[in-house]
Amino acid sequence: MTTKEERLSFLEEMEGVRRIRRSNRADVKKPRELTPGHLERQRAALAKPALDRNPLTADVVDPLTAHDILSWQRPGIQHGVFKKLRLGQYPIEARLDLHRMTVEEARREVYGFVQDCARYGLRSVIILHGKGERNPDGIAQLKSYLAKWLPELDDVLAFHSAQKHHGGTGAVYVMIRKGERQKQANRERHGSR
Template identity: 35%
Template sequence: EDKVFHAMPKPAPIPRQRYADEKAVLEDSLSDNISIDHLLDSDERLSYRAPSMAPDVPKKLHQGAWSVKGTLDLHGYTSEEARLLLVEFLNEERKAGHRAVRIIHGQGFGSAGRKPVLKEKVPVWLAQRKEVLAFVQAPPYDGGAGAVYVLLAP
């Protein structure tokens, strides 16, 4: 009866949602400051495959072994706009269950100084995404050097 119970101080709340949001932003962020030259296959066209993929995957992707379901055209967008659109596009296509998509980056003829800005950046961005298993330059009838086919993880 003559005892006093002191309430224990409540622990500080853990901002789990903020941590999850920050993690998602980091996963979606793409850097322009990395080199992927060591990741590219050395053949006559641009090609990349994740280390876990078989060596013939880029060739099969180029030949149409997977049906291309979605297309993203980046003509006319700035580098920052294109980066955001690419991340959103890849997320949407994966949610839709599409395995192969086409990304049209152009050849830079409309850029200042006719320098292919997006043509150089898109492969770097793609190689940083864990859901990208492979990509290869599209065949001439489907964009050639101005587009890539991308194979996404299921």
């Protein structure tokens, strides 16, 4: 409860204060009419199909079987570095499993995975593609496409079928190019330009 003195003190302080007659609230209603700019953006979005920035081709590939070994390296990759990759001696920093994916799903996943690995500085990764042993024709479809896709990606330096304990011919080790940050860190560490 307020006392009489408190009430009088309050009224004294409020002397000369007037009530606001207009609403003091912002009008946040959405405009009902679409502007010409809105209409043009809608028309353009519907008219132009989404641009596929994925460079991986999805055309015909050479068929590979369950026991074919994947092996590829860019020119300039040192023999010792490739041997170490082939033997699975680099730590696996990331893994992508393509099992039960369609070719188109795998195409999107591989492209995004390699981009992410390069962006985050991951150098040695593994992609599990399966052997395709259950296919009636004996063709390892995802493996066949992967053998074509990986050399098409500039960030891939080399790849080789995995060692038995990592999936054997149903998986592939992939070496990813160093990012600019990693190159600069090496230059600083080793004192070279």
